[in-house]
Amino acid sequence: MTLHPTLIAVTERVRQRSADTRGDYLARIEEATRRWPVARAGLGCTNLAHGYAAAPAGDKIWLRQQRAPNLAIVSAYNDMLSAHQPLQAYPEWLKEAAREVGATAQFAGGVPAMCDGVTQGQPGMELSLFSRDVIAMSTAVALSHNMFDAALCLGVCDKIVPGLLIGALAFGHLPTIFVPAGPMTSGLSNDEKARIRQRHAAGEIGEEALLAAEEQAYHGPGTCTFYGTANSNQMLMEIMGLHLPGTAFINPGTPLREALTRAAARRVAQLVRTGSQYTPVGHVVDERAVVNGIVGLLATGGSTNHTLHLVAMARAAGIVIDWDDFDALSAVVPLLARVYPNGSADVNAFHAAGGMAFLIRELLQAGLVHGDVRTAMGEGLAAYTRQPVLRDGRLEWVEAPAVSGDPAVLATAAQPFSADGGLRVLQGNLGRAVIKVSAVKPAHRVVEAPAIVFNDQTELGDAYRRGELNRDFVAVVRGQGPQANGMPELHALTPPLANLQDQGFRVALVTDGRMSGASGKVPAAIHVTPECVTGGPLGKVRTGDLIRLDAEQGTLQALVAEAEWAARTSDVAPDPAHAAGMGRDLFAGMRRSVSSAEAGATTFGWSLG
Structure with a gap:
């Protein structure tokens, strides 16, 4: 595979621009690894006793001995939001799977998860962007006890995944795998939903008809099925190597979803410092992975919100990108997916047509992504050209289909929907x-x-x-x-x-x-x-x-x-009307300190500008 010259040029530009900040970040990882080769080793007896006082008796033995890996579970579960409701069952699955491989897992902390779909046009929407940084800080608080050798981050939607990753990168010495819930099954088509919304805006139908349509569109557990920020998050975690392969778009409530969730705990336990496959998240998220994320966003017509979030996520790893990097890559990255609002299909149709495995294989063969990256699978990006299946109850990965299952939804790099990323x-x-x-x-x-x-x-x-x-x-x-x-x-x-x-x-x-x-x-x-x-x-x-x-x-x-x-x-x-009410008064300091949109719209000091 020969890499596209623009991919090489942008990556080198990012590397040079980030030399100092990335160097400082990697030095912090090295220092944390040197000081704490095994989690809990630096804790005193009182600290330790507090840390596992409520643990089951069997787990206590392992935690006391400080030899078995202890996994942190950080979750965005709540049962109001469809995307996060399936996460309720995950902690017990993850704990059981960890024990199967001689590890323990503890629920380290929860992070807030708000839904832009619920708050659209409401005062609460003015907390939405800042919730990303609150989630990052909440993740840091959850991991701050120094009880953990690795982390499992459970989240799906708009600000939640970026916030979880920013927080995890503050503990960049810990291996981390992201564990999503998947999209809800298809309901009312996105085209029909948009048509009904336009008719309501024109005064042609009333509230009752609009609500009936919305209930058909948003009807069960899982992520909204259009290709907005939530599903763009899942694409990013996969193409950046932070998921297990093929995890992004498996529906909740299925045996395969549960199998992948359990497999995440078993896999991250293999990546810890004391093993032979040590893979800290701060090394996974490097310049190449970030550029791969931009390419994936462009190739799928992903969310514009990631011109903010991906900038902030990269900066949390000491990597500096800007909108010119998106623009340069967009000129050469073809559009390979037609998913609403870029087409009429939903993410379930995209997945059925070959999904992320097919897409990543096309991009690899075209030289448009870096294949030699570190990932949760440790095999480079080629591992992500395979799809998960259950065979006799066992989880396996098989090669993506040779041809698209629906050329109207998923195209090849040789015959794309558009020559550029749009x-x-x-x-x-x-x-x-x-x-x-x-x-x-x-x-x-x-x-x-x-x-x-x-x-x-x-x-x-x-x-x-x-x-x-x-x-x-x-x-x-x-x-x-x-x-x-x-x-x-x-x-x-x-x-x-x-x-x-x-x-x-x-x-x-x-x-x-x-x-x-x-x-x-x-x-x-x-x-x-x-x-x-x-x-x-x-x-x-x-x-x-x-x-x-x-x-x-x-x-x-x-x-x-x-x-x-x-x-x-x-x-x-x-x-002044936006300064208080519905919690907005609590965010005054964030409004004063937030950086520009191009700098990631973040309140953290490393990205002021």
Whole structure:
């Protein structure tokens, strides 16, 4: 296999940019390994007695002797959220599996798990992005007792997996495997769900019909089946070597799901410091794995949220990436998956067509990912071209199918759906932004129209319902960045803007906020940086200004006379209405300290910018 020259160039650029920070990070891992070759060795008798006081008698013997590996279980379980409800049974399975190989496991701690689907358009959504950093800190607290030789991280959705990984990387000397729950079975098709939402936004159907459709779409345990941030997380954990192969998209409640969960405990027990296969998570997540993650995101048309999360996850391992890295790789990485919102299929159809094993094999053969990486399987990325199966109750891995089971859903690198990954950087006098065009038809990728300025998504929705938006325009929704109000997703904008585009109007969105992994067919320049409340130029836009969004040329411009533009100042300040209520007052310090979107929108000091 010959690696693509762009892959080589971007990886080398990242390596050079990260030389100092990565070196410091690896030195910390080495120091932790030197000081604590066996977990619990540095604890006094009182510490130890506290650490296993409630353990079963058999486990106590092993924990006291300090010879058997002790695994930390960190879980995002709650029974309100469908994606995390299946995790309830996992701790006992993992403990039983650990004992089978002479190890112990303890439930080290829980982390919060909130759902953007529940909080969309609600005040609680303004806590969502910051919950990632809370989860990272909660993971660190769970692992802080120095009782553990390895970790199992149980989580699925939007901020949860990035937070778990950031927290785990703070303990980069520990081997860590991620253990997901899988997607729910298919219900109402995503196309039909979107159609009904648009009809509701247009006032054609009422709340009862909308709720009935939503209940058909979200109907049981497991992750939402569209390819948003939650399922993009699962893709990332797999292509970065942090799952067991083929784990991402197995439905919950199946024998295979349980077998893979148990296998994760047995496998991570083999990766500990005292064994011959020591594989700390801080060595798995290196420059090559991070670049592989970007490639996987592009090849599948994954969530735009990972232009924030992947930046923050990489930085937690001392690796510095930016949007130019995404843009450069997007130019050469073909789109190999058509999963809603980039197509009509869901992730179950993607998995049935060959899924991650087929995709990774295609990328390896095309020289578009690094195969010589460390993974949870210890065999390089080639191990991830195999799929798990149960044969007579035994878990085995078999090669991915030779051909796609559905060429309309999963393509080859030789005949992709698109020659590029569809994620692009826009820049101009409005700042820098990202746009996902894999679901945007070419005819809609360049929009030049007058701006209509809104201060939140509710204002736009109200104007739409009053019939004031039946024209060509660029919606500028400002004051939605991380410092302003926590950068909530603006998913409620999708149905009205999609309706207007369907009616023949040329419309686009420009915002310093987020649109989530569900970003669809309307061109949307999102994450505009610098954000408005920090003086970003988007705050200088006035209603009536001509705006040009050109996703083909990568530009985002206010077509205003240069002298007039230079004389203007941003008039956007944080809205006091977003400062308190529904817990928002507790996050004031995070709003003040958060970094820019391109720096990962994180509150940790190593990523200020």
